[in-house]
Amino acid sequence: MSTETGTVAGNDTSRIHNIGYRSYDGVRLGRAYARRSLYSQTLRGSFGLGRSAKSKVLPMLLCGVMCLVSLILVAVAIATPGMTKLPIKYTDFAIYLQAVIGLFIASQAPQAVSRDLRFKSVPLYFSRPIERVDYVLAKFAAMTSALLILTGLPLVILFVGALLAKFDFADQAKGFGQGMVSVALLSVLFAGLGLVVAALTPRRGFGVAAVIAVLTITYGAVSTVQAIAWQTDSAGAITWLGLFSPITLIDGVQTAFLGATSAFPGGDGPGAAAGVVYLLVVLALVAGSYAVLMRRYRRVGL
Amino acid sequence: MYDPTVARLTYRALLGRRRAAILFVLPVFLVAIAVAVRAFAGADDGVASGVLGGFAIATMVPLIGVIAGTGAIGPEIDDGSIVYLLAKPVKRPTIIFTKLIVAVAVTMLFSALPTFVAGLILNGNGGQIAVAYTIAALVASIAYSALFLLLGTVSRHAVVFGLVYALVWEALFGSLVPGARTLSVQQWSLSVAEKVAGEGAVTSDVGLPLATVLLIGVTVVATWYAGQKLRALKLAGEE
DSSP states (O other): OOOOOEEOOOOSSOOOEEOOOOOOOSOOOHHHHHHHHHHHHHHHHHTTTTSOHHHHHHHHHHHHHHHHHHHHHHHHHHHSTTOOSOSSOHHHHHHHTHHHHHHHHHHHHHHHHHHHHHTTOHHHHHTSSOOHHHHHHHHHHHHHHHHHHHHHHHHHHHHHHHHHTTOOHHHHHHHHHHHHHHHHHHHHHHHHHHHHHHHTOSOHHHHHHHHHIIIIIHHHHHHHHHHHHHHTTOHHHHHHHGGGSHHHHHHHHHHHHSOOOOOSGGGOOOOHHHHHHHHHHHHHHHHHHHHHHHHHTSSSOO | OOOHHHHHHHHHHHHSHHHHHHHHHHHHHHHHHHHHHHHHHOSOHHHHHHHIIIIIIIIIHHHHHHHHHHHTTHHHHHHTTHHHHHTSSOOHHHHHHHHHHHHHHHHIIIIIHHHHHHHHHHHTTGGGHHHHHHHHHHHHHHHHHHHHHHHHHHOTTHHHHHHIIIIIIIIIIHHHOGGGGGGOHHHHHHHHHHHHSOTTTSOOSSOHHHHHHHHHHHHHHHHHHHHHHHHTOOOOOOO
8 A cells, every 4th residue: 555645647737646545454343343332332331331420320329229139138138047048039029129120221221222313323323334133133132231230130149148148059049040030031021112112212301201101100000900800809800910011021921930929919920821921922022122123223314 | 470481382392292192191091991990890989099099199190290390391401492591581480480380280181180080980989089189189290390390400310310209219118118108299199188088098198287388398499499490500511
């Protein structure tokens, strides 16, 4: 590559001056690298890393609350003499702290997608060698990982605490495994729903409200109607009502397959047959949110 | 103290486009649940109280309050267009007061009215339950709007903090720590409802005199402080 300034041969009236611009001849990192970067930046961003101090406050606080609760449970388990297991099941943890998880996804999902839409930086992403599917998958995977960290970390603390307290290893390992599968499922489901709602609006504040509305309104409605069904002795309806809100879906799946105790009124979760329906609805919702996201980003110019 | 132009602009910001959708969906949802429950369980005071107290007052009113309260001023501060409003010869407390009136009106319209309709559907206002919860929703609308309007002027993350208050403080701590219920708009408004409804239909943990004082106090102080914040508003760039 020549960098000398000079003239290119030509006739006297028209000549092109070479003023030394060089074309890029370094390594091109390609599509996979761009996808990985988008993933890691979104994941870091959802905990406020690499962003301003103010935006670290909320995610770190929520993560801290989750860990603090599990530390307290471990402390209780170790300090109380004669205990043979943790005060709560691994699978119950996420159900109890669903408000914290809901707030996390509500505050971070719009952070991941709404600002790209609002400041019209989506076309810039697609001017890189990434496709629509890369963007959607990277955001989806990053949000899922962020939720998995938020919900998995307290379970790890519980597990380590249970081992320190010398509880039965096989029993604890089984419970821990079941808990991790359940929170993994929860993370994928919540990430999908959160991103879909957030991607529909370029307004961050409105996105937050919409995500939380989807999660709490459905839960509030389902649990209210379930309580009424319990009072009026129509226990059969309780099982099917659980299909209509994300957290009761997870509750149903883990009650049917992962040895959890249901938080439904009466404590009767779905059996194996109804559990299959629950699992199918969860998988359909995840696939559906992926499809909606892909559709949403078909028109990049917005 | 009331500026019709500011009010008109705020109404249009609140009820325009997508933001209105969520405001319409929630009441429709409540009424649909009321119809389903009535068909399912028949008319029953306990059930009606459960739906109105557990869903309408505990979930729907705070959410609509957050959307209307922060939505009245938040987006304008967020995108910087508030400067055009502040540059006009309108007193800043007047702007806040007008926006408060609009937010209160919208919250009342979308929360108290559906609560009343749902109450009528559930048990035809037996035991004054529908009226009691409607009054609770009306009272709560005023306090929530003032509180969340203040949040909108204080923080860029007003919606999140409003939701943290409504969901974590009122719902989670309120159910675990009895003391937290004394400092909850929901309980204050329920204590007003308790006075209206028949004995035992509505329960609140706060006495009526204390609740009234706190409700009025919070509304007045929040509105006054929001006016002060707007007087010295600093426009920050996007973080």
